[in-house]
Structures are given as C-alpha cells and as structure tokens.
Amino acid sequence: MNKFKDVLKVFFNTILELIYPEKGICFICEEYDAVVDETHICKKCFNELTFVKGNICTICGKPLELGYLPDRCPDCIRLNHYFEKVISPLEYTGFVKKAIYKYKYGKKAYMYKALGPILVQAFKESDINDIDIIVPVPLHKSKIAYRGFNQSELLCRYISKILKIPLDIKNFKRVKKTEVQNKLDKRERIKNVKNAFKVVNNDVFKNKNILLVDDIYTTGATVDECSKTLLKAGANKVYVLTLATVPIRYF
Ligand SMILES: [Zn+2]
Numbered sequence: 001m002n003k004f005k006d007v008l009k010v011f012f013n014t015i016l017e018l019i020y021p022e023k024g025i026c027f028i029c030e031e032y033d034a035v036v037d038e039t040h041i042c043k044k045c046f047n048e049l050t051f052v053k054g055n056i057c058t059i060c061g062k063p064l065e066l067g068y069l070p071d072r073c074p075d076c077i078r079l080n081h082y083f084e085k086v087i088s089p090l091e092y093t094g095f096v097k098k099a100i101y102k103y104k105y106g107k108k109a110y111m112y113k114a115l116g117p118i119l120v121q122a123f124k125e126s127d128i129n130d131i132d133i134i135v136p137v138p139l140h141k142s143k144i145a146y147r148g149f150n151q152s153e154l155l156c157r158y159i160s161k162i163l164k165i166p167l168d169i170k171n172f173k174r175v176k177k178t179e180v181q182n183k184l185d186k187r188e189r190i191k192n193v194k195n196a197f198k199v200v201n202n203d204v205f206k207n208k209n210i211l212l213v214d215d216i217y218t219t220g221a222t223v224d225e226c227s228k229t230l231l232k233a234g235a236n237k238v239y240v241l242t243l244a245t246v247p248i249r250y251f
C-alpha cells in the first residue's frame, strides 16, 4: 500500500512540474510570487539559505573555525582524499537542511530546478575549468524504486544542460546495498561504502576529468570511495560538487 502511495506521490509531483509555470512559483516554499524567475526560488527563501563563507578548507570546502591557521581542516590534514577538491556552496543546517530533506524524502523531484542554479553558480565561481564528464553519485536500484528518483542525477542533468558539459548516468553504478550513512560514525561510514561502486566500461572514463555530484558532504566517505573507484577505472582527476556541507562542529 505504501509503495503504491509513493508511486502516486511521484506521479502527482511530476504532473505538478508539468503544469507549474516556468516563472512565478517558488519551488521551495511553493508560494506564488510574480518576481520569481526560472530559478524558482523566492527572495525570502533565498535569504534563508546559509551560504558557506569565510575561510574554507581548500580540499573539502568545509568552513574553518575562526583563527584556524592552516588552509585545511583537521580531517584533510590527517588523510589524503582521492578527489582533488570539493565545492559546496551551502551549509547543511537549518533551512538548507529542511529544503534538501523536502527534496529527497518529500518526493518533490521538481525542486532540482530551485537547487540546480545554486550549484551552477558555485561551479562558475570555482577555479575548476577542465571537466570532461559530469557523473552523479549513484543510488542502489532498490533506493531509486523507493524514492522514485536519484536526487543527484536530476541536479546533474540540470548542471550539464546549463554548463554544456556531457553527462554520464549509465557507466557508474552502486552495486552494494549500503546502510543509511547518517546513523553511522566516520569509521563505520568508510566501511559501509567500501566496494559499493562499480564502473561498467572503463573506456568511458579513461583519462577524463570527472565532476562527481552529490547532495550532501558529511565526512566525505561516499565521494571518496566513488573517486577511488573512478580513478581505478582510469579517470584522470575527480572533483566533487555537493549542494551542502555539514560544518565540522556538527559531526
Ligand atoms: Zn520561497
């Protein structure tokens, strides 16, 4: 019964996306506002977003505590990541947390239209300019069946279209059904995602610079394992773009 309800909900939201006008509706609060353009976010919601600012870790992009001398967070000082660096425009707290939760678990797939422009802007402001392919962090097929969509894939489609960089959604798979990461500590997270991903055809990623996209960066265990797998398949470099990052003090 629940599954049927879920399918109906996804169906209903897809219809909503089709009937919503291109302008005038904020896809976060769902209010009508004549000045809302095709970025689908009203001024009130935009002002509630907490953007990462000030000193950030040059590797994982997390905001650093004031007075913290090095340009790396304690985590990135301690261990080497497989990815080059992470771009994360938002802090995963308060309003941002609620909005991403609504997008992922509220089956509101169309919200990618409000969140995608934030990612595009962050990428444009970064110093990354050598991406060959955009790839989403894949979900296990059982999760897609349950959720109805892969939130990262929808964001990738949007970014790819706007930035005119090719997208690949078929060659990188999640082959292990992993536990939900948010209940696990750092060590358990690393173990949980170990060998969870697979590249179907190595030739597709050979010598390519990949932009890996996900919604949230917490400890980096997932994107690091993804990056490891992509490099093993012959990729040249992996950069990571996530919507939001969990500030260091929160985990
Ligand atoms: Zn709004």
Ligand SMILES: [Zn+2]
Pocket (backbone or CB within 6 Å): 057, 058, 059, 060, 061, 062, 072, 073, 074, 075, 076, 077
């Ligand atoms: Zn860091």
